[in-house]
Amino acid sequence: MKVIRPPDRMISVSRKLTHQGKTIGVVPTMGALHEGHRSLIQASVRQNDLTILTVFVNPLQFGPSEDFSRYPRPFRKDCRIAKELGVDFIFAPHAQQLYPKGFQTVVEVTALSKRWEGLSRPGHFRGVTTVVSLLFQCTQPTRAYFGQKDYQQALVIQRLVQDMRWPIKVSILPTIREADGLAMSSRNVYLKSNQRQQAASIYTALRTALERIRMGERNAAVLTDSVRRMLLENADLRIDYVALVDAKTLEPVWKLHGRVAILVAVWVGKTRLIDNLLVDVP
Numbered sequence: 001m002k003v004i005r006p007p008d009r010m011i012s013v014s015r016k017l018t019h020q021g022k023t024i025g026v027v028p029t030m031g032a033l034h035e036g037h038r039s040l041i042q043a044s045v046r047q048n049d050l051t052i053l054t055v056f057v058n059p060l061q062f063g064p065s066e067d068f069s070r071y072p073r074p075f076r077k078d079c080r081i082a083k084e085l086g087v088d089f090i091f092a093p094h095a096q097q098l099y100p101k102g103f104q105t106v107v108e109v110t111a112l113s114k115r116w117e118g119l120s121r122p123g124h125f126r127g128v129t130t131v132v133s134l135l136f137q138c139t140q141p142t143r144a145y146f147g148q149k150d151y152q153q154a155l156v157i158q159r160l161v162q163d164m165r166w167p168i169k170v171s172i173l174p175t176i177r178e179a180d181g182l183a184m185s186s187r188n189v190y191l192k193s194n195q196r197q198q199a200a201s202i203y204t205a206l207r208t209a210l211e212r213i214r215m216g217e218r219n220a221a222v223l224t225d226s227v228r229r230m231l232l233e234n235a236d237l238r239i240d241y242v243a244l245v246d247a248k249t250l251e252p253v254w255k256l257h258g259r260v261a262i263l264v265a266v267w268v269g270k271t272r273l274i275d276n277l278l279v280d281v282p
């Protein structure tokens, strides 16, 4: 496994591989790999001739009061995991290499980026779509892999690829969870033990809503209300949003039908967590 830092070097390597007719799987990450990343890497290794893992904590997608400087960066450990899983290249550019002096281009997906995470984290998706465009340009993926945990991000990236007519298949793979249901996230390490317990209630609340839908509840307001009430039983938990939305457009739904996403974003102490479940409503 090779670690590549300069973007130009990554471009020449990936172009050469493409010319040799190899398929390239790309797993974009900010490092601090967990089981969720592992499942993306494993899928890529299975489905492609070569896998490139990108590790880059992207300053453009963090707001001024967010956790950019304290975001975990266990690069050596990430390299060990990647090697063990069969990754061929890690592309880990330095920020000055990816955004050199004079860099001034942004890439933006409009409507799909507006609500939910877009409202709570202004500029976040612009940062994500800009860096993902650059990472794709450098790595030339045949397939790219994202987790359903960041559902809005995955849809925004699918839209980006479709609109730009890039020949990349974007796969969204299921959320990997801890034994108590908490979605795996690099930010879970911030949680103190009592907060960690409270964080598990996110999944319990989502599952309860899912059960109620299966039992016949179709009123979105009733369901959001019950999720909110369950979450608020936890002293350290503050709700950012709870929403039932159309799974394609992310527009709110009032009466459930078709494929629906239940979205939750909360603060547990100072840590912001998101999760979701998808449900097909007959």
Ligand code: PAF
Pocket (backbone or CB within 6 Å): 028, 029, 030, 056, 058, 061, 128, 131, 132, 150, 153
């Ligand atoms: O999901 C992430 O880890 C990041 O948002 C991504 C897609 C790697 C872009 O920086």
